[in-house]
Amino acid sequence: DIVMTQSPDSLAVSLGERATINCKSSQSVLSSSNNKNFLAWYQQKPGQPPNLLIYWASTRESGVPDRFSGSGSGTDFTLTISSLQAEDVAVYYCQQFYNTPRTFGQGTKVEIK
Amino acid sequence: QVQLQQSGPGLVKPSQTLSLTCAISGDSVSSDSAAWNWIRQSPSRGLEWLGRTYYRSKWYTNYAESVNGRMTMNPDTSKNQFSLQLNSVSSEDTAVYYCASAMSDCSSSGCYEGYFQHWGQGTLVIVPS
Numbered sequence: 001d002i003v004m005t006q007s008p009d010s011l012a013v014s015l016g017e018r019a020t021i022n023c024k025s026s027q028s029v030l031s032s033s034n035n036k037n038f039l040a041w042y043q044q045k046p047g048q049p050p051n052l053l054i055y056w057a058s059t060r061e062s063g064v065p066d067r068f069s070g071s072g073s074g075t076d077f078t079l080t081i082s083s084l085q086a087e088d089v090a091v092y093y094c095q096q097f098y099n100t101p102r103t104f105g106q107g108t109k110v111e112i113k
Numbered sequence: 114q115v116q117l118q119q120s121g122p123g124l125v126k127p128s129q130t131l132s133l134t135c136a137i138s139g140d141s142v143s144s145d146s147a148a149w150n151w152i153r154q155s156p157s158r159g160l161e162w163l164g165r166t167y168y169r170s171k172w173y174t175n176y177a178e179s180v181n182g183r184m185t186m187n188p189d190t191s192k193n194q195f196s197l198q199l200n201s202v203s204s205e206d207t208a209v210y211y212c213a214s215a216m217s218d219c220s221s222s223g224c225y226e227g228y229f230q231h232w233g234q235g236t237l238v239i240v241p242s
Contacts, residue, residue, distance in 0.1 A: 001178075034222035040229075049211050049232035050160070055218075061230070093160060097215075097227025101177040102150075104160035 002026050002096050006105035012113040019081040021108045023094035028074045031098065038098035041070055041079045043090045044107075050093060054079065086112065115139040117212050119233040125206075125240050131199040135212030135233050142188045142195055143168045146217040148226050151186065151197045154235075155208035165215070166195055167226075204242035209235045 003026040013019045029038045037057035042050035052061045054070040057077055067082045081088055089112060094105040121133035133151075140147055148167035154160050164176040166186045176184050185198045199206060213229040 034220065034225065036225075038225070038227060040227075042229075049213075049235050050229070051232075052228060052230050055228040095160075095228065097225075100162075100165075100175050102162040102227060104162070106159050 001101055002029065002098060002103050004094055004096055004103050004105040006094060006108050008108060010109040010111065012111045013084045014113045015086065016083050019084050019110055021079045021092050023077040023105050025075045025096055029096045029098040030074050037073055038096055039077050040095045040097060042093045042095065044093065045090045115214050115231040117214065117231055117233040119212055119236050121236055123237055123239060125202050125238060127203055127240055128201055131202050131206060131238055133197045133210055133236055134194050136192070136194040140214070142193050143190050145169055148215045149195045150213045150215060150229065152211045152213055153208040154211065202240045204240050207238065207240045209237050211235050
């Protein structure tokens with residue numbers, strides 16, 4: 001199984017400041033068949049299911065604000081919130097879909113400083 | 114727009130069978146461009162993918178090793194839904210269970226699925242110890 005490891009486990013950021021979350025996979029999720037990284041990011045708020053933010057490591061899902069961006073390739077990935085808003089307080093997860101079983105990171109909790 | 118509606122009991126006795134259903138609207142369980150998944154979430158295990166079922170000229174089903182042998186997923190084309198059955202449950206199976214869809218993403222290099230665009234509302238299933 002591909003192990004997904006996120007860092008940090010939590011972070012506190014001031015409103016309007018940048019938040020950066022890292023995700024590392026135990027093996028590359030870059031496919032030679034389509035030259036894409038099989039990596040997605042989700043946001044989860046209390047009492048709700050996860051909500052897809054980004055797929056293919058950097059493609060924003062429709063309706064996701066452009067302050068959310070994804071980057072990275074191979075085994076190292078980053079989710080950036082360029083200017084933190086109050087509504088961004090949540091837990092964020094990365095997930096690989098390179099193979100089965102699909103696996104998720106342990107989550108990063110983002111709070112307001 | 115795909116919507117997933119879960120149903121099933123929230124309390125299951127140890128050693129019995131957990132059964133949940135996910136009703137689909139806005140797509141077909143027999144779609145050849147979607148896969149239908151079960152995922153659970155608990156404080157001890159985090160988000161854990163359990164399995165998927167999908168139709169590509171015939172039905173395919175994959176299960177996570179952690180539940181293989183105890184889990185069955187069945188599509189129901191007459192009701193446009195799919196189900197989860199988990200046998201011999203224990204307190205370790207206590208979790209919020211989600212159904213989720215993964216739609217095929219196609220380009221010139223092929224079709225791929227595996228990120229989860231749509232989720233059910235979640236069902237907290239408690240197995241008392």
